[in-house]
Amino acid sequence: MTRSIRILALITDGFGGQGGISQYNRDLLTAWSGVDAVGEIVVVPRVGQAEPGALPARVRQLPPVFNRVGYASYSVGVAATKGPFDLVFCGHIAHAALAAAIAGRLKVPLWLQLHGIDAWTCPRPLIRWGVEQSALVTVVSRYTKRRFLKWANIRPEQVRVLPNTVSDRFSPGPKSEAILESYGLQGKRIMLTVSRISTHDRYKGHHRVLTVMPDLLRKFPDLVYVVAGEGNGREQLERLALEQGVAAHVRFIGRIDDAQLPDLYRTADVFVMPSTEEGFGIVFLEAMRSGIPAIGGNEDGSMDPLRDGTVGYAVSCDNRGELLDAIQSALERPRIGIRHADLFSFSEFSKHCAGLVGHCLAQADHRNEQV
Amino acid sequence: MCGIAGIVSYHYAALDVDRAELRRIRDAMAARGPDGCGEWFSADNRVGLGHRRLAIIDLAERAAQPMASADGRLVVTFNGEIYNYRMLRGKLESKGYVFRTESDTEVLLHLYADKGEAMVEDLRGMFAFGLWDSRKSALFLGRDPYGIKPLYYADDGWTLRFASQVKALQAGGCISRDPDPAGHVGFYLFGSVPEPYTIWQDIRAVPAGSTLWVDRIGASEPRRYFSLARVYREAEAHPLRLDEVELQRFAREALLDSVRHHLTADVPVGAFLSAGIDSGSLVGLMRDAGQTDIQTVTLTFSEFVGKPGDEAPLAEQVAKQFGTRHTTRIVTESEFREDMPRILAAMDQPSIDGINTWFVSKAARELGLKVAVSGIGGDELLGGYRSFDRIPALVRRLAIPSYFPFLGPLARTLGQQVFAGPFTVHPKALSLLEYGGTYPGAYLLIRGLFMPGELHKVLDKDLVLEGLRRLQPLNHIGEVLAPDPGTARSRVAVLESGLYLRNTLLRDADWASMAHSLEVRTPLVDSHLVKRLSPALVSCKAAQAKDLLAQSPTLGLPEPIRARVKTGFTTPVMEWIAGDPAFRTENRAETPMGAHEPSRWTRRWAHHVASVAV
Numbered sequence: 001m002t003r004s005i006r007i008l009a010l011i012t013d014g015f016g017g018q019g020g021i022s023q024y025n026r027d028l029l030t031a032w033s034g035v036d037a038v039g040e041i042v043v044v045p046r047v048g049q050a051e052p053g054a055l056p057a058r059v060r061q062l063p064p065v066f067n068r069v070g071y072a073s074y075s076v077g078v079a080a081t082k083g084p085f086d087l088v089f090c091g092h093i094a095h096a097a098l099a100a101a102i103a104g105r106l107k108v109p110l111w112l113q114l115h116g117i118d119a120w121t122c123p124r125p126l127i128r129w130g131v132e133q134s135a136l137v138t139v140v141s142r143y144t145k146r147r148f149l150k151w152a153n154i155r156p157e158q159v160r161v162l163p164n165t166v167s168d169r170f171s172p173g174p175k176s177e178a179i180l181e182s183y184g185l186q187g188k189r190i191m192l193t194v195s196r197i198s199t200h201d202r203y204k205g206h207h208r209v210l211t212v213m214p215d216l217l218r219k220f221p222d223l224v225y226v227v228a229g230e231g232n233g234r235e236q237l238e239r240l241a242l243e244q245g246v247a248a249h250v251r252f253i254g255r256i257d258d259a260q261l262p263d264l265y266r267t268a269d270v271f272v273m274p275s276t277e278e279g280f281g282i283v284f285l286e287a288m289r290s291g292i293p294a295i296g297g298n299e300d301g302s303m304d305p306l307r308d309g310t311v312g313y314a315v316s317c318d319n320r321g322e323l324l325d326a327i328q329s330a331l332e333r334p335r336i337g338i339r340h341a342d343l344f345s346f347s348e349f350s351k352h353c354a355g356l357v358g359h360c361l362a363q364a365d366h367r368n369e370q371v
Numbered sequence: 372m373c374g375i376a377g378i379v380s381y382h383y384a385a386l387d388v389d390r391a392e393l394r395r396i397r398d399a400m401a402a403r404g405p406d407g408c409g410e411w412f413s414a415d416n417r418v419g420l421g422h423r424r425l426a427i428i429d430l431a432e433r434a435a436q437p438m439a440s441a442d443g444r445l446v447v448t449f450n451g452e453i454y455n456y457r458m459l460r461g462k463l464e465s466k467g468y469v470f471r472t473e474s475d476t477e478v479l480l481h482l483y484a485d486k487g488e489a490m491v492e493d494l495r496g497m498f499a500f501g502l503w504d505s506r507k508s509a510l511f512l513g514r515d516p517y518g519i520k521p522l523y524y525a526d527d528g529w530t531l532r533f534a535s536q537v538k539a540l541q542a543g544g545c546i547s548r549d550p551d552p553a554g555h556v557g558f559y560l561f562g563s564v565p566e567p568y569t570i571w572q573d574i575r576a577v578p579a580g581s582t583l584w585v586d587r588i589g590a591s592e593p594r595r596y597f598s599l600a601r602v603y604r605e606a607e608a609h610p611l612r613l614d615e616v617e618l619q620r621f622a623r624e625a626l627l628d629s630v631r632h633h634l635t636a637d638v639p640v641g642a643f644l645s646a647g648i649d650s651g652s653l654v655g656l657m658r659d660a661g662q663t664d665i666q667t668v669t670l671t672f673s674e675f676v677g678k679p680g681d682e683a684p685l686a687e688q689v690a691k692q693f694g695t696r697h698t699t700r701i702v703t704e705s706e707f708r709e710d711m712p713r714i715l716a717a718m719d720q721p722s723i724d725g726i727n728t729w730f731v732s733k734a735a736r737e738l739g740l741k742v743a744v745s746g747i748g749g750d751e752l753l754g755g756y757r758s759f760d761r762i763p764a765l766v767r768r769l770a771i772p773s774y775f776p777f778l779g780p781l782a783r784t785l786g787q788q789v790f791a792g793p794f795t796v797h798p799k800a801l802s803l804l805e806y807g808g809t810y811p812g813a814y815l816l817i818r819g820l821f822m823p824g825e826l827h828k829v830l831d832k833d834l835v836l837e838g839l840r841r842l843q844p845l846n847h848i849g850e851v852l853a854p855d856p857g858t859a860r861s862r863v864a865v866l867e868s869g870l871y872l873r874n875t876l877l878r879d880a881d882w883a884s885m886a887h888s889l890e891v892r893t894p895l896v897d898s899h900l901v902k903r904l905s906p907a908l909v910s911c912k913a914a915q916a917k918d919l920l921a922q923s924p925t926l927g928l929p930e931p932i933r934a935r936v937k938t939g940f941t942t943p944v945m946e947w948i949a950g951d952p953a954f955r956t957e958n959r960a961e962t963p964m965g966a967h968e969p970s971r972w973t974r975r976w977a978h979h980v981a982s983v984a985v
Binding site: 139141142145146149150151153155156157158159160161163304307308310343344348351352355356359363366 | 590591841
């Protein structure tokens with residue numbers, strides 16, 4: 001007989017939330033909802049109210065509780081009164097101790113999701129304890145797995161990679177006349193970066209691109225570097241553009257509305273973000289699925305969407321020559337197939353999630369048998 | 372025999388198998404298999420298996436690996452020997468399985484088809500294999516009960532790679548070189564890297580007596596199918612009480628049966644021979660098993676020739692007694708120095724031992740041998756180590772203080788203050804109260820190289836903290852003892868077999884012999900033997916147990932061998948190391964190793980090995 005399980009999911013935000021983690025949680029919850037063995041998923045979010053009709057079948061999202069103490073008490077209450085549960089899911093490392101305590105109390109396995117930089121350094125002891133109680137830890141990239149295992153005393157087999165997905169709304173298409181016109185880009189070759197530009201995010205590597213711009217312009221005089229995103233690092237980058245004598249070829253276009261993003265990618269010829277600290281780098285997938293080549297770093301999670309440089313370009317970020325060569329090469333073949341980016345589709349993600357649910361429960365059963 | 376390798380791109384986002392990488396991994400093990408090499412790739416290029424062959428059973432090309440089943444559903448790459456393969460083959464043939472070769476490898480394929488993962492329980496031998504089941508889209512990894520044959524794997528989250536050697540996996544070029552603190556700390560504590568850890572964070576050993584599945588979501592946790600602690604527990608629960616004559620007959624039958632199985636080969640099987648009871652008795656049993664032409668080899672050192680420490684004269688007596696073709700191989704200091712770079716290069720993971728096995732394997736290979744029997748494991752099985760007396764004695768005396776956990780650290784701290792400056796005392800003495808009262812602690816005291824409290828003198832402080840946290844030495848040792856075998860003697864037998872034998876002796880025997888393309892066989896390290904013999908052994912005295920072995924050969928061992936007090940195999944290697952001017956200069960700093968400790972050169976050697984043999 002097929003087992004029907006109930007999952008208690010403690011997440012920062014899911015349906016009704018915004019941002020990458022929220023999207024990831026929605027993907028995960030949606031994937032679970034399609035797994036036959038899953039009877040119900042009770043979601044306890046910190047923020048975000050689900051809109052009516054937005055929830056997939058078998059997902060019940062409770063009202064958010066932002067206050068930390070209130071959230072902990074509420075979660076414990078839900079675990080105690082809305083059970084029984086067969087699995088506790090924790091969507092953020094910050095809740096690991098709470099989730100571990102609940103899973104321990106319920107004597108069910110804990111599945112912890114880690115997203116990237118949050119898992120790279122050792123957290124305070126209580127959180128570390130919570131993390132190390134997990135039966136399964138999913139991470140978004142191989143690099144994050146490696147960094148996580150540097151500090152976490154947990155068997156490597158318990159840590160699985162479950163990458164971000166890329167939405168179907170990113171697809172190849174003609175350049176957007178509206179965007180070309182808005183930013184004065186008609187007739188230009190366009191090199192694009194989409195990311196925050198705060199001073200804390202210097203690792204994203206805008207400065208690296210700006211320093212190779214003079215060389216690029218010698219070969220591609222019509223080149224324009226479009227920087228999408230906002231933050232307190234913008235002034236510094238504008239100054240650097242001036243110092244490099246390339247300010248006329250750089251457009252800081254600020255924060256872009258999410259709905260405009262697919263068109264922005266389509267309008268660009270090359271996507272570049274020589275970052276050294278990406279947990280995964282979904283922007284690379286978005287760019288490649290829009291049909292433009294992507295250039296990223298080769299020492300962090302970027303290697304996953306770039307598939308070790310076999311798709312797009314994975315470069316040593318501080319190697320100026322390598323970066324320059326990659327951009328030049330990409331500008332010479334500004335359209336690519338999207339087959340590789342499609343590997344990160346929701347359907348693959350969903351199948352993998354189903355496998356992980358089965359695996360997690362089988363391991364728990366095995367342990368119980370041994371006990 | 373052999374070296375195996377494989378790559379499985381199990382994750383949906385993973386790249387296809389890089390054939391060049393698989394060949395790099397495989398060919399880094401060329402010495403393990405000089406007789407041939409092979410590779411197999413699945414049609415979708417998501418799985419690749421590699422093999423280096425040392426041909427010992429069915430020397431024909433038809434037995435080359437990786438080997439596929441007739442229907443192509445199963446493919447295996449296998450390292451080792453299945454000694455009961457003929458019996459298994461007979462059973463399988465009676466069920467209708469058709470064989471195309473005379474090899475033991477093919478038995479694995481049919482046995483898996485017949486029994487699935489439970490197949491490992493039927494195997495008698497030393498083995499490590501990777502078997503791809505295309506119907507399940509899954510890889511099945513298996514390793515023998517004692518862990519005689521090595522098997523390592525690395526799972527980066529997308530792709531799983533496995534091989535017979537850690538260094539081979541690294542030669543592929545796709546695995547991180549992040550150090551594993553537990554592996555490093557473990558090496559300094561025990562003198563070898565305790566499995567499942569390696570010195571690299573991303574590489575682990577498939578534990579001895581375990582299997583592991585890799586399917587489309589990745590590697591499962593290893594599942595143990597054999598526990599030595601459980602074997603001894605069963606033996607203690609159901610001891611076999613026999614009178615002296617019956618016991619001797621029973622032991623001889625069991626030992627002879629093991630030796631007979633270990634002679635299964637299509638090439639000549641020789642033997643390492645020392646002046647000890649274990650190797651001498653095995654040579655006698657080889658003769659009893661019907662092998663008339665036996666090539667034996669004894670190692671001695673130029674410094675010992677004509678002196679009391681020289682084992683060669685006694686070994687020659689044994690050889691004469693059993694009518695073997697015997698060779699005494701003398702190792703000189705200059706040969707030692709000449710071989711040192713090759714020894715360190717061949718050492719798969721740091722180890723303070725293995726040099727003797729290197730030279731005796733070299734000698735055996737010079738004589739044209741491909742296979743040699745070794746007496747490894749006799750002391751663990753038959754209670755030959757002093758630890759069988761010392762560990763229980765320590766635990767008895769210090770059990771009560773161990774109930775007060777603060778006493779040990781307090782005594783150590785006070786001792787360090789009192790014995791600072793010119794009056795030094797061995798760190799183990801200072802740790803007596805802290806560790807001596809429990810079996811895991813006492814084992815650490817007896818077998819340990821460094822004590823946990825002094826690791827910060829030789830390793831980075833953060834690495835030590837993290838390594839101790841991950842390894843948890845006492846828990847690590849204690850896990851070997853689960854379930855509790857029940858008596859002092861059985862506990863020590865399990866500890867010595869599950870730790871020293873597994874992590875040091877067997878690992879050294881593997882890398883040091885394989886570097887010379889020689890297969891070492893260990894009839895006294897055999898799961899069938901221990902299951903059969905242990906119910907009788909638990910009810911006899913330790914000294915008597917060794918006599919059982921000594922009296923097993925029909926001709927019997929020469930009296931001087933039986934009367935000889937156990938000394939261990941002494942070598943001048945540490946003196947040679949100590950006398951090396953370059954080594955002295957490199958290790959001028961005195962304090963870390965303890966200037967007045969008798970073991971200081973062993974410790975210095977460990978420090979040297981840890982920095983070079985990686």
